[in-house]
Amino acid sequence: MSQQKFLASQSIGSFLETLLREHRVLVPLCEGDSVVFRPFRKGGGLELTRMPTTSPKEATFPRVETLMSFTQKVSAPQEEDGGKERPEIELTEHLPQDSTVVFGSRPCGAKGKTIFSRVYDTEAVKDPYFIARRDNTLFISIACSAPETTCFCTSVGGGPADSTGSDILLIPVTDGFMAEAVTEAGAKLMESAFFDAGTQKAEEAQAVVERAETKLGQAQDFSNAREKLLKLFDNESFWEEMSAKCISCGTCTYLCPTCYCFNITDETAGNTGKRVRTWDNCMDYLFTLEASTHNPRSSKAKRLKNRVGHKFSYYPSLHEEHIACCGCGRCIKSCPAAVDIRQIVKSAQEYEDVNI
Amino acid sequence: MSTFNPYLPELATIQEIIQETHNIKTFRVVLNDEEKMKNFSFEPGQVGQLSVFGVGESTFVINSPPTRMDYLQFSVMKTGEVTERLHALNEGDQIGVRAPLGKCFPYEEMKGKxxxxxxxxxxxxxxxxxxxxxxxxxxxxxxxxxxxxxxxxxxxxxxxxxxxxxxxxxxxxxxxxxxxxxxxxxxxxxxxxxxxxxxxxxxxxxxxxxxxxxxxxxxxxxxxxxxxxxxxxxxxLEKRMKCGVGICGRCNIGTSYVCKDGPAYTYEQLKQLPNEL
Amino acid sequence: MKGLEELKDKIHEILPDLDLVIGWEQGYDGLHATPLFIKTPEDVDRLIIGPLCVHNLATYLPGLKDKKVGVIVKGCDSRAVIELLQEKLINKDNVVILGLTCDGVINLTKLGRKIGSLGAVDDVKVEGEKLNVVIGDQQHNIAFSEVKQDKCENCIYPNALVFDHFIGEPVDRVENVGAEHQSLSDFEGKSFDQRFAFWKHEMSRCIRCHACRNACPMCVCRDHCVAMTRNPHWLSQENNVAENWMFQMIHVMHLTGRCVECGECERACPMDIPLMLLRRQMNRGVREVFDYEAGIDAQNRPPLLTFKVEEDNISEREW
Known part of the structure; x- marks a missing residue:
């Protein structure tokens, strides 16, 4: 473990101001009754106590981004075409250039992008938009000292002080945070004078983490969920029961730090246009609707089955048993109908087929 | 340094359009970049995404064989937004092509059969x-x-x-x-x-x-x-597709993404997938 | 809400003739109720009623059209059932309505403002007018009236308006008859620029999850909603103030004369956008122009679903 340094609460504003010189800085702010990640402004406040309503995935996977733009033109009359004009298209790629620091995410939120990476950055295919953002975004996360009733990070391979996906991990202590560099880029940021190597509160920090771990209680063992969910694939009544109260909206997917599905659509204005990528929602009927009007996931039961199956079965099967969930609990906490994904997976694990 | 962008289509020109039936047209397409057209390689069964800029993309199989590379041929049935706009295009019009995508037929294993x-x-x-x-x-x-x-x-x-x-x-x-x-x-x-x-x-x-x-x-x-x-x-198999490279999340049947692991499957492989066609 | 045992007895009595009965059960913590789909007599034991039972269960009815369904409704919820019946979006022959009387349900956003994070609530009890919230070894005593849903503050329909079985005794309690919610006059007291800035700010937070739409009992286009279709292509998929705002405008216009102000849109919104402001204003317009209130009588016709050569309150001839 690298050396811990102390970052005083009262220095955070000034520290973030220094970051603004080179980076876009995203921080959790109170907006209305929600806490959302927004650009930090000089002298602006921060909300570091409440768990942010939205996840910090917006930093590496924005709600909407322009992949490319195009202009439709007509060439000058061509002799070889018998003096006719020829239609032309000018295509421009828009790769992200920003450098971003996310300050104040929880470890579960920072972990989200590592779930993306296994899909967006493989031998076979590289998503240049995500990769550019991921490689130019630093996460300064705050270890969780107040797990909520909806939290289950320890059940999906995380923990209140898990540093996966973070560059610096801060652990809250009296009057500030003990900071620990996780990556070299993080260590570099910690060379700032705002980080004080003289103050040591390692024991207090340790106690904070242990308290949080205790509060999270016994982790749920999801290891056999992979096979159990597959086994239940054709069990319509099971999925109908699990999805009965679901209203098939996108709250769970859009707040999820690990949900990575997207849509691509073209938008035009006159002769110019753009191809945009937007978050998409597997719980939506149109997500899989084919032009022929056939829809392989025509009911919310089928859609929820795919959502849960993807996170707890298909993704782990494809990616060395990693569950595509970071246990932040946003999908439970913000669900208008209080659908609880932990309970669904548990029901699948405990399901005994009386007909077999 | 520029990295390969799997979402960026190659610009291409429609060389010829054949009206096959009342609702099917075949498009013979050449990439505008001569070098890329010359070096284009694919295997039978692989697909491509055709773009009508301003409307969107849709997936079609390349139905000319890799042994006949004067053009890439796609047959399009008029069923949705993109296909309707494709049908309205003329010879000489510009479209985008992202290809090849997906897996081919097991044509090597079929040899001698x-x-x-x-x-x-x-x-x-x-x-x-x-x-x-x-x-x-x-x-x-x-x-x-x-x-x-x-x-x-x-x-x-x-x-x-x-x-x-x-x-x-x-x-x-x-x-x-x-x-x-x-x-x-x-x-x-x-x-x-x-x-x-x-x-x-x-x-x-x-x-x-x-x-x-x-x-x-x-x-x-x-x-x-x-x-x-x-x-x-x-x-x-056919599924609604967007990215064509196994990321966007809509064409999967369990662990298999039809856009990158398909569209060609043996019935033996299909039977091992969950029943979601 | 009173009469849990009576309600359970009634469900036991009617369940054999039904596919299911929709009620509420305790959710994942002491603070959340969650919809319960009762199919067996054992399921009935899980039923709860009370101030946590916020969900308008009528929202599920159009999706269960082919089933015989019992549904438990509060006064406000029953107005949605009336509206659905009125528009023939459900078939009365397939629905058995269990009507309750209600003293108000909780608004978790307001409770959050009082006690900060709601993330670790162990238990919530209602003792008369007091709400007792237990978080670890802390206790918060809050006046229930301060954390009720807005709609409960000036509720004039505490009893279910339509029912096959009424549970308990109807209460004779009507508060602030005809009073508009304070939020509307507060909002209208602001200048145009302030109001516009307010909505721009609120709409920038919208994540376009469409929880407001899917939680709405009257939003029945769901799977074919203009928010996603390309034909017509009225909205793009871009998440920005203009598109978000346009969607909300379409939503509220589509609810003109149909919205029963059950408040589910605002309650469902994960970003706490005050969507009811729009509904309240639209409903006031409907009251003023058409002398109409939605969800009162199943024989009525929503004013925009019918045509009158001369409207009483629109003097077109003078234009």
């Missing part, structure tokens, strides 16, 4: 690629037969090639339509029934079938009845 193609309607498109590829590498394969059916003679794509296929002595072609039609010289009957009547031997044979889902379902039943093993049946 007898092949029976069973195509219905627009489902003939992917079979055409493989059929022409095999005809161009004729000595690699055993007997080749084709059963091609459509609702009526007017719904039969590639009608201008059928005479040649019928007259070739190195393949056997059977055509069928669903119901009696004036002046029709060939079979009348649904594809699975005609197939049973043809009674092909499953011995050392691979069946490749594509068409509407209901036709595929009954054709596979017929093939099984004829004694074909699951591993001897190859078909292709």
């Amino acid at each position: 007898d092949i029976i193609f069973i195509g219905g309607g627009i489902g003939m498109a992917p079979l055409r690629t493989l059929l022409l590829y095999m005809l161009d590498n004729r000595s690699d394969y055993g007997d080749i037969s084709l059963l091609y059916g459509a609702r009526t003679p007017n719904d039969m794509a590639y009608s201008y090639e059928l005479e040649e296929w019928l007259s070739r002595d190195d393949m056997k072609t059977t055509l069928t339509i669903d119901a009696e039609y004036p002046d029709w010289q060939h079979k009348v009957g649904l594809i699975p029934n005609v197939l049973l009547e043809m009674n092909p031997s499953p011995k050392n044979c691979i069946a490749v079938t594509c068409g509407p889902p209901i036709m595929i379902k009954f054709t596979i039943q017929a093939l099984t009845k004829l004694g074909f093993e699951d591993s001897q049946i190859v078909t292709t």
Whole structure:
């Protein structure tokens, strides 16, 4: 473990101001009754106590981004075409250039992008938009000292002080945070004078983490969920029961730090246009609707089955048993109908087929 | 340094448009970048995403074989927003092409075997690629037969090639339509029934079938009845697709992403996937 | 809400003739109720009623059209059932309505404002007018009236308006008859620029999850909603103030004369956008122009679903 340094609460504003010189800085702010990640402004406040309503995935996977733009033109009359004009298209790629620091995410939120990476950055295919953002975004996360009733990070391979996906991990202590560099880029940021190597509160920090771990209680063992969910694939009544109260909206997917599905659509204005990528929602009927009007996931039961199956079965099967969930609990906490994904997976694990 | 962007289409020009049926058009397309067109390589069964800029993209199989590279050919049935706009384009118009995507037919494993193609309607498109590829590498394969059916003679794509296929002595072609039609010289009957009547031997044979889902379902039943093993049946799947590279999340059946792991599957592989077609 | 035992007895009595009965059960913590789909007599034991039972269960009815369904409704919820019946979006022959009387349900956003994070609540009890919230070894005593849903503050329909079985005794309690919610006059007291700035700010937070739409009992286009279709292509998929705002405008216009102000849109919104402001204003317009209130009588016709040569309150001839 690298050396811990102390970052005083009262220095955070000034520290973030220094970051603004080179980076876009995203921080959790109170907006209305929600806490959302927004650009930090000089002298602006921060909300570091409440768990942010939205996840910090917006930093590496924005709600909407322009992949490319195009202009439709007509060439000058061509002799070889018998003096006719020829239609032309000018295509421009828009790769992200920003450098971003996310300050104040929880470890579960920072972990989200590592779930993306296994899909967006493989031998076979590289998503240049995500990769550019991921490689130019630093996460300064705050270890969780107040797990909520909806939290289950320890059940999906995380923990209140898990540093996966973070560059610096801060652990809250009296009057500030003990900071620990996780990556070299993080260590570099910690060379700032705002980080004080003289103050040591390692024991207090340790106690904070242990308290949080205790509060999270016994982790749920999801290891056999992979096979159990597959086994239940054709069990319509099971999925109908699990999805009965679901209203098939996108709250769970859009707040999820690990949900990575997207849509691509073209938008035009006159002769110019753009191809945009937007978050998409597997719980939506149109997500899989084919032009022929056939829809392989025509009911919310089928859609929820795919959502849960993807996170707890298909993704782990494809990616060395990693569950595509970071246990932040946003999908439970913000669900208008209080659908609880932990309970669904548990029901699948405990399901005994009386007909077999 | 610029990295390869899998979302960025190559600009291409529509060289020729063929009206196949009342709702199917075939587009012969060349990439604008001559170097890229020259070096373009793909395998039979792989697909491409065609862009109409301002409207969007849609997935189609490349139905010209890699052995005939003067152009890339795509056949498009008018069913949705992108296909409607494609149908409105003219020769010389510009589109985008992202290709090749997906996996090919197991044409290497098929070498030395007898092949029976069973195509219905627009489902003939992917079979055409493989059929022409095999005809161009004729000595690699055993007997080749084709059963091609459509609702009526007017719904039969590639009608201008059928005479040649019928007259070739190195393949056997059977055509069928669903119901009696004036002046029709060939079979009348649904594809699975005609197939049973043809009674092909499953011995050392691979069946490749594509068409509407209901036709595929009954054709596979017929093939099984004829004694074909699951591993001897190859078909292709269709799903709504966006990214085409296995990321965007809508075309999966369990762990298999049709855009990158398909669209060609053996029936044996399909049976191992969850039932979500 | 009173009469849990009576309600359970009634459900036991009617369940054999039904596919299911929709009620509420305790959710994942002491603070959340969650919809319960009762199919067996054992399921009935899980039923709860009370101030946590916020969900308008009528929202599920159009999706269960082919089933015989019992549904438990509060006064406000029953108005949605009336509206659905009125528009023939459900078939009365397939629905058995269990009507309750209600003293108000909780608004978790307001409770959050009082006690900060709601993330670790162990238990919530209602003792008369007091709400007792237990978080670890802490206790918070809050006046229930301060954390009720807005709609409960001036509720004039505490009893279910339509029912096959009424549970308990109807209460004779009507508060602030005809009073508009304070939020509307507060908002209208602001200048145009302030109001516009307010909505721009609120709409920038919208994540376009469409929880407001899917939680709405009257939003029945769901799977074919203009928010996603390309034909018509009225909205793009871009998440920005203009598109978000346009969607909300379409939503509220589509609810003109149909919205029963059950408040589910605002309650469902994960970003706490005050969507009811829009509904309240639209409903006031409907009251003023058409003398109409939605969800009162199943024989009525929503004013925009019918045509009158001359409207009483629109003097077109003078234009």
